[in-house]
Amino acid sequence: MSNLDTRRVIATDAALDLIAELRRDYGALLFHQSGGCCDGSSPMCYAVSDFMIGDADVLLGEIGGAPFYMSAAQFDYWRHTQLIIDVVPGRGGMFSLENGREKRFLTRSRLFTDAEAAAIE
Template sequence: MAETERIAPPPRVTATPASLALIETLRAKYGPLMFHQSGGCCDGSAPMCYPQGDLVVGEQDRLLGHIGGMPFYISASQFEYWKHTQLIIDVVPGRGGMFSLEGPEGKRFLTRSRLFSDAEYASLE
């Protein structure tokens, strides 16, 4: 690739088809949703799903993108840790975090990731 050529920036967060289906199920039950990836203990390393507006987003939170049309935020400390990767939100059987909406569905959201290529990462800066 020539030095002057730039690629389009890839999304920082994406969702699998299973996640998108679960998001739609939850949206139908609860209305607009939001996601937050905070890090830490007590399932904090898993994305949490809330009714939009139920979690107050702070100055240290960053809008990473949207999945299923819903905003996905990440804490600043987690962004520093994950900034070289694309987050891929998936769904697996099990119980989600205590306050995350997907728990009663018998499923939980799970963050997977892949490293950005050098060209992809450069396009994000």
């Protein structure tokens, strides 16, 4: 049995709680890790019907039943890390569904160990 955690994206309990709250209000959700611009580099949460995934988006995994995507160009920079989606006090991204709840999603990260990276490749 292996102790390796090679999931590219995971979520804290606080993030999972907020995802469940948003799902009750909006239905099926998805995440897209923004690459900067207006909302910085933040995990953005959308109703599935409100965001079109592009051909250049990479599915990293699922958190709280919601698929999590990132652009392929950005993934090239993050491919050696596990994203840890958390929740902190503050205003969410302008277009992200948690906006106005005085808490927001935040991406933390850690480098995969050599063993984890080898298992992924």
